[in-house]
Amino acid sequence: MSTGHNPLTSTPITTDILRGALELERTAHGVLPQRLPAWARAQNTDPQLAMAEAQPSGVRLAFRTRATVVELDALPTKRVYVGAPPRPDGVYDLLIDGHPAGRAVVTGGNTLTIDMAAGTAEQTPGPPGTVRFGDLPEGVKDIEIWLPHNEATELVALRTDAPVEPIRDRGRPVWLHHGSSISHGSDAASPTTTWPALAAGLGGVELINLGFGGSALLDPFTARTMRDTPADLLSVKIGINLVNTDLMRLRAFTPAVHGFLDTIREGHPTTPLLVVSPILCPIHENTPGPSAPDFSGTAEGRLKFLASGDPAERAAGKLTLNVIRDELARIVEQRSARDPNLHHLDGRELYGEADYARLPLPDELHPDAATHRLMGERFAERAFTPNCLAVPAP
Incomplete structure (x- = not known):
């Protein structure tokens, strides 16, 4: 039976359904995947590394579900380089059972303006946005949402029209x-x-x-x-x-x-x-x-x-x-x-x-x-x- 018209329910975003991050930092909006642990980040004084490690390259939400609709609220931090061409929005890739099945972007978000010549950076706050993947195939499937590799991304909420469970160990190295x-x-x-x-x-x-x-x-x-x-x-x-x-x-x-x-x-x-x-x-x-x-x-x-x-x-x-x-x-x-x-x-x-x-x-x-x-x-x-x-x- 189709689940397409079921109401969307929220699933907490925890390490059980997140791969590729070493820690989840709690923020005012939700959680921020980090690729270095807190003790390592505390030893770093370089803003370039701090910016880079918070960009979730290789980080993906991974779960098993019958859902035909998936929504993810996220707060990106987009970079603008003074004097440089505009950067494209970060991309969210959807995989179903390991195969590409969709691609989307989140508009809005914070803006980090970087002046490489002056060595300065200034952040302007902005609102979260939503990625929505609909009309997904019915039946049980493994879903992965790969987060933008080049955009710091706070995860605010995950909603689906069917229950979500972690993908158990697939035995991969x-x-x-x-x-x-x-x-x-x-x-x-x-x-x-x-x-x-x-x-x-x-x-x-x-x-x-x-x-x-x-x-x-x-x-x-x-x-x-x-x-x-x-x-x-x-x-x-x-x-x-x-x-x-x-x-x-x-x-x-x-x-x-x-x-x-x-x-x-x-x-x-x-x-x-x-x-x-x-x-x-x-x-x-x-x-x-x-x-x-x-x-x-x-x-x-x-x-x-x-x-x-x-x-x-x-x-x-x-x-x-x-x-x-x-x-x-x-x-x-x-x-x-x-x-x-x-x-x-x-x-x-x-x-x-x-x-x-x-x-x-x-x-x-x-x-x-x-x-x-x-x-x-x-x-x-x-x-x-x-x-x-x-x-x-x-």
């Missing part, structure tokens, strides 16, 4: 990944089409995405978070943020990588762990950071980045992508003698020179939607194999 804005999903078309989400779908794994825009900086609290988070497969993608923030020199980089891996291994001594070096980024292959925004094309709706360092400074220990790739390969080779479950992947296998010629980075830093798909497919092919992050047979 948990893949815990850490990386930069590329792993976070910058410029992907939607939350299920970031390269980690695509790779997870192809690999049949449950994703926990600790990709933080501008903030893959070997922070010890991130390593401890990974140490303490149950997972069957682990990966860390290291490099671009250390160059484009010009945060450290080679002398600090090498022991920091060792320390990061040591900390992860304290909680996951034998779990398959993959170290991924940077994808191709021509502006920083041999030129150190920091990166700087190039506003010269904003009148035409284009924002690009350029490298403001001097290649001659490599001799003083400044980092470039090629320096980092060589050092990561050396570190993994050294450590793998006593850690056979540690593996290395050159990021240029995911996106290299031939790919740049065909699919250039639109802003010289971030891949576009087509490149996210390419990277997800290639990561799944290379990583989820018996020789690397082996996924157990079902």
Whole structure:
């Protein structure tokens, strides 16, 4: 019998029906999924990381129901960059039994106005909005609503026209990944089409995405978070943020990588762990950071980045992508003698020179939607194999 005309009832939004977040923070409006625990957030003083980790990349509501109507009230925080083209609204992806079944946006919400040149940010409050998915197939089904990967999203209320229950363990391995804005999903078309989400779908794994825009900086609290988070497969993608923030020199980089891996291994001594070096980024292959925004094309709706360092400074220990790739390969080779479950992947296998010629980075830093798909497919092919992050047979 159809449930389409039943009244909508509310279901509390709890960790039982939320995946990909490490904590739910109670707010004045509802709950805010957080991808770092409170103790780790308390150790952070960087507003960029605070903003990035609260954007729910990889976070999704997941439940089983007979409902044919689902409504979600949410309060997004939308970003506006002074002098840059307008950003599209964050996307909510609906999956039914693992298959794409709808896409929507929430209007309204808070507005965070960021002036990159002045280094300032100002937030203006706004009202919540509603995502509605109707005319869903009848019968019992698994529903996932993937939250916008690039928009902080407070969850206010979930309503359905039939009862909701958590999806019990599907027996899939948990893949815990850490990386930069590329792993976070910058410029992907939607939350299920970031390269980690695509790779997870192809690999049949449950994703926990600790990709933080501008903030893959070997922070010890991130390593401890990974140490303490149950997972069957682990990966860390290291490099671009250390160059484009010009945060450290080679002398600090090498022991920091060792320390990061040591900390992860304290909680996951034998779990398959993959170290991924940077994808191709021509502006920083041999030129150190920091990166700087190039506003010269904003009148035409284009924002690009350029490298403001001097290649001659490599001799003083400044980092470039090629320096980092060589050092990561050396570190993994050294450590793998006593850690056979540690593996290395050159990021240029995911996106290299031939790919740049065909699919250039639109802003010289971030891949576009087509490149996210390419990277997800290639990561799944290379990583989820018996020789690397082996996924157990079902």
